[in-house]
Amino acid sequence: MSESVLLSHLDNGVLTLTFNRPERLNAFNPALMRAFADAIKDAAANPEARVVVITGAGRGFCAGGDLGGGKSAEKSPEAAVAPARPRAPDSLATRIDWLRRNMDATRLLFEMPKPTIAMIRGATVSVGMAIAAACDFRVVSDNASFMTGFAKAGLSGDYGVSYFLTRLLGTAKTRELMFLGDRLKAEEALRIGLASQVVADDHLEAATADLAARLASGSPIIQRYMKQNLNAALEMPLPASLDLEATLNVLSAQTNDHKEAVKAFMERRDPQFTGS
Template sequence: MSESLLLEHLDDGVLTLTLNRPDRLNALNPPLLRALREGMERAARNYEARVVVVAGAGRAFCAGGDISGKPDKKPEESLGEAAPSEKKRAPDNVATRIEWLRGNMEAVKILYQMDKPTIAMIRGATVSVGMSLAAACDFRVVSETASFTTGFAKVGFSGDYGASYFLTRLLGSAKARELMLLSDKLDAQAAERIGLVTQLVPDSELEVSTYALARRLADGPPLTYRFMKKNLNAAVEGSLEQILDMEATHMVLSSMTSDQREAVKAFMEKRKPQFSGT
């Protein structure tokens, strides 16, 4: 394929990962599923990237999984991870299908647990896996043209990529059940009312608004954000005692950074701090 299925662009600390199948509304086929997992792994390890923006090329964010019936590869090529030079591939059975899907689903775990702020920049259709990716991000900047649906039930699937986990924690159990079981389509305004949207903006302002937020976060203290995200993620399921212990540890660690000293100095001098990530 001449053009990458996942575009990666780093600009002054802001890394943008763009799903790049605009002709299919960025629906995820097997090669893009793998590319997404690998791209998330690279993003998590990229110390130059202070913020990660997830976007879709063209007029949609992500139309879910590609169920068009026209896979890019034969089933055995999609399911097996063996190199083309090897004579034997993994057999196509229930066990290998589960293993293959679970391996690619690591992409959304990495996105959620990433120790840097993440933003979903959303326009157009956001369906099934697209909902999971959006809900796994810290922020969602949404165009007024966006629409949302879980979509799984309509095609007889139970849901994947953490849809049940992220939607329940973001919106509550009752609303997550409604979205998953009924698969109703929400416009951008309805999505904002239920708490799915961080910022709702005109389509013409989507990029400007997204990167203004990204720039604000990229100018912040990276180590502090790392500790803060660990606290927040642990708070989803941890006990109060566990969270208090973690907050105490991270509070002391953050107080020992150069960035914390710079923040106090800048506050006293009434200027904008310059964080180094140390």
């Protein structure tokens, strides 16, 4: 029996989810779509996971949807042991519903109240672009490449790619990437703001671990409020954003973590946050 299509590892507050279809450059098939949706839901609710890292096994992050994987690509240990689930009759409506349920993974990734990091090497295409853009940080190998890929596949786009790329890169650059589908190298991704940092490939894991450790040492409750402010700022008018900031900042001041931060500052040491 083959390995799981998605690996999960929790260490010192850092939860790493690894797409595990390296023979297909981690292209999404139905089994991986379902596994990723379930794993993101669990990660968002897991208090022990202070930071979530998304990456791909082998030499690619995610090469998009598996257009050529065939029916056999859906088989996995999870599918083999899962109880049979009743299926609705196949129709356009049920296909839309099924895709939409799986696509909710990127909404949860974007909204979860904790920092998220995409650790990227190699090919990052279509759904891979959406997942990377939904994360708070993208640590990128110098061998990585990015391409929306939808236009060349005769598809309009899914997994929130339009939403996330527009907010990350702006409407003009996103339209260029979506309509033309040109491949971006790592340095160009850094220049336009798609990559948070670019590092040598042999330093990718270490650079990501350093960033994840810094984030994991922060206050979970303050990071939650901070991310709530930042996400709301994408949609809210200024007065509503100011209202939210005022509310969450006053709530922050009541936490034990704020008191610990003040005490640590006075004692000239690093604070030890507990999330309370």
